[in-house]
Amino acid sequence: MSYFIQQIVYGLSAGSIYALIALGYTMVYGIVKLINFAHGEVLMMGAYFTIFGIISFNIPIILALPISMVLCALLGMFIDRVAYKPLRNAPRISALITALGVSMFLSNFFKLLFGAEKRKMPDFPALKGGYVFGDVTIPYKAILTLVLTLVCLITLQIIVRKTKVGRAMRAVSEDKQAAQLMGVNVDLTISITFAIGSALAAVGGVLYAINYSQIFPTMGTLTGLKAFVAAVLGGIGILPGAMFGGFLIGIVENLTKGYGAGGWSNAVVFGILIIVLLVKPEGIFGKNTREKV
Amino acid sequence: MLKVEDINVYYGAIHAIKGISFHVEQGEIVTLIGANGAGKTTILHTISGLIKTASGKIWLNDENITTASGHNLVEKGMAQVPEGRRVFAKMTVQENLEMGAYSRKDQHNFQADYDMVFDKFPRLKERRKQLAGTMSGGEQQMLAMARALMSRPKLLLMDEPSMGLAPILVDEIFSTIVEINKTGTTILLVEQNAHKALSIANRAYVLETGNIIMSGPAKELLGNDKIKEAYLG
Ligand SMILES: Nc1ncnc2c1ncn2[C@@H]1O[C@H](COP(=O)(O)OP(=O)(O)OP(=O)(O)O)[C@@H](O)[C@H]1O
Ligand SMILES: [Mg+2]
Numbered sequence: 465m466s467y468f469i470q471q472i473v474y475g476l477s478a479g480s481i482y483a484l485i486a487l488g489y490t491m492v493y494g495i496v497k498l499i500n501f502a503h504g505e506v507l508m509m510g511a512y513f514t515i516f517g518i519i520s521f522n523i524p525i526i527l528a529l530p531i532s533m534v535l536c537a538l539l540g541m542f543i544d545r546v547a548y549k550p551l552r553n554a555p556r557i558s559a560l561i562t563a564l565g566v567s568m569f570l571s572n573f574f575k576l577l578f579g580a581e582k583r584k585m586p587d588f589p590a591l592k593g594g595y596v597f598g599d600v601t602i603p604y605k606a607i608l609t610l611v612l613t614l615v616c617l618i619t620l621q622i623i624v625r626k627t628k629v630g631r632a633m634r635a636v637s638e639d640k641q642a643a644q645l646m647g648v649n650v651d652l653t654i655s656i657t658f659a660i661g662s663a664l665a666a667v668g669g670v671l672y673a674i675n676y677s678q679i680f681p682t683m684g685t686l687t688g689l690k691a692f693v694a695a696v697l698g699g700i701g702i703l704p705g706a707m708f709g710g711f712l713i714g715i716v717e718n719l720t721k722g723y724g725a726g727g728w729s730n731a732v733v734f735g736i737l738i739i740v741l742l743v744k745p746e747g748i749f750g751k752n753t754r755e756k757v
Numbered sequence: 758m759l760k761v762e763d764i765n766v767y768y769g770a771i772h773a774i775k776g777i778s779f780h781v782e783q784g785e786i787v788t789l790i791g792a793n794g795a796g797k798t799t800i801l802h803t804i805s806g807l808i809k810t811a812s813g814k815i816w817l818n819d820e821n822i823t824t825a826s827g828h829n830l831v832e833k834g835m836a837q838v839p840e841g842r843r844v845f846a847k848m849t850v851q852e853n854l855e856m857g858a859y860s861r862k863d864q865h866n867f868q869a870d871y872d873m874v875f876d877k878f879p880r881l882k883e884r885r886k887q888l889a890g891t892m893s894g895g896e897q898q899m900l901a902m903a904r905a906l907m908s909r910p911k912l913l914l915m916d917e918p919s920m921g922l923a924p925i926l927v928d929e930i931f932s933t934i935v936e937i938n939k940t941g942t943t944i945l946l947v948e949q950n951a952h953k954a955l956s957i958a959n960r961a962y963v964l965e966t967g968n969i970i971m972s973g974p975a976k977e978l979l980g981n982d983k984i985k986e987a988y989l990g
Pocket of ligand 2: 797798799840916
């Protein structure tokens with residue numbers, strides 16, 4: 465039993481990262497109906513920015529993280545402006561292919577800049593060890609990960625549900641023209657969505673680096689893909705769905721690994737995706753609502 | 758208040774609006790009538806900045822708004838009740854009204870406006886917390902109108918507000934339009950229900966495949982034989 469609980473702890477920790485990334489996919493999809501495949505690369509860049517801040521400029525992580533969030537937010541907006549905005553009215557497949565292109569460009573660009581090899585994340589002595597409850601250890605890293613993630617999730621919910629910007633984001637994702645008729649600056653609102661999603665990805669990237677103690681230019685690829693699966697599982701475009709999907713995948717993955725089927729973990733994750741899509745194509749939280757016309 | 762000068766609008770190769778000019782004076786109800794596909798919605802979308810003109814000018818008061826960003830026009834006193842209501846289905850009635858007030862500078866002083874719209878549309882008050890998408894067509898139309906009023910518009914564009922509603926509701930909507938006009942809002946009303954529109958409007962323009970083919974005081978058009986035949990059945 466305690467072994468099982470231990471795996472759940474690891475699963476929640478890994479799931480936090482997926483949830484943070486999945487939110488970015490789902491927010492962007494919700495507002496521009498685009499699967500932003502470059503989102504995984506934003507996670508990677510978030511990790512690089514933070515670690516370079518720490519190593520090269522001696523910035524404490526508590527400062528390096530928000531700086532990296534801001535840089536990623538700007539980058540996310542920049543990617544949208546340069547790569548996606550010109551294609552807003554083009555067929556969706558064009559934007560999708562562009563997203564794949566941006567993703568490959570960024571990971572290869574970082575390979576060129578920093579080399580393909582894995583870099584070690586500096587150790588944080590404060591994060592060594594953890595709380596021990598009988599046979600279960602809750603690593604400090606896991607606590608940090610969960611707490612930081614929950615703070616992000618709650619902040620995001622407040623922004624989206626309670627603020628004017630959040631209302632504008634929801635309005636734009638429902639009906640761009642109607643939103644504009646209310647006086648909403650649609651392009652700006654889309655930019656803000658990219659910025660918020662990218663800032664969350666930066667947090668995810670840093671948490672990834674802390675938990676797995678390494679960074680490399682393609683670190684965002686598989687993590688991003690699984691987070692994308694999480695977003696689809698939960699119901700793409702639905703924020704609580706993305707959070708739920710993220711945690712679900714983290715837990716499933718760690719249980720598969722923990723019970724000796726580590727080689728199968730990706731197969732299980734994608735297997736679940738296939739089953740959910742067959743049974744409920746709109747995702748676990750997805751509603752097949754029909755609106756009155 | 759509003760002046761449209763010789764505008765041309767295209768959808769790709771389709772020439773939807775072919776050099777149209779008209780004007781709306783302060784305090785008026787002006788109606789634009791025409792059959793399906795005549796270009797009525799296109800004109801309203803163009804005025805609201807959702808579509809760009811190929812040529813021509815649009816003036817709001819004395820300001821040239823031809824190339825203004827659409828989202829700035831609400832602040833300048835213009836609101837639209839779009840065709841098909843277009844309420845935000847996944848938002849509550851309350852949130853839809855807040856969206857209507859999005860451009861307002863005084864973001865916390867809405868109570869008087871809520872009182873005003875709930876006075877006009879009491880049904881909305883009971884349904885403040887309801888998701889707009891779950892309301893009936895008539896209720897959604899009321900919400901769309903209330904939402905537009907929340908910006909305190911000086912000029913209100915309305916696109917077929919009576920579409921798809923039961924006759925009794927149609928009467929209610931039209932008397933509300935008159936009421937809104939009486940409290941100082943100028944109205945440009947697009948309608949297929951020509952009879953109703955002409956009976957409340959001061960002046961009217963008749964649109965046919967992107968051209969204005971007739972215009973004049975609404976009462977005159979109401980008695981015009983050609984209009985009777987084509988639009989009043
Ligand atoms: N997005 C679009 N792309 C191409 N053509 C369009 C588009 N929107 C409208 N049109 C065309 O422009 C013309 C005018 O359309 P519009 O919607 O303005 O007519 P309308 O007078 O509002 O009609 P209705 O009474 O049916 O609402 C029509 O021929 C229509 O097919
Ligand atoms: Mg129309």
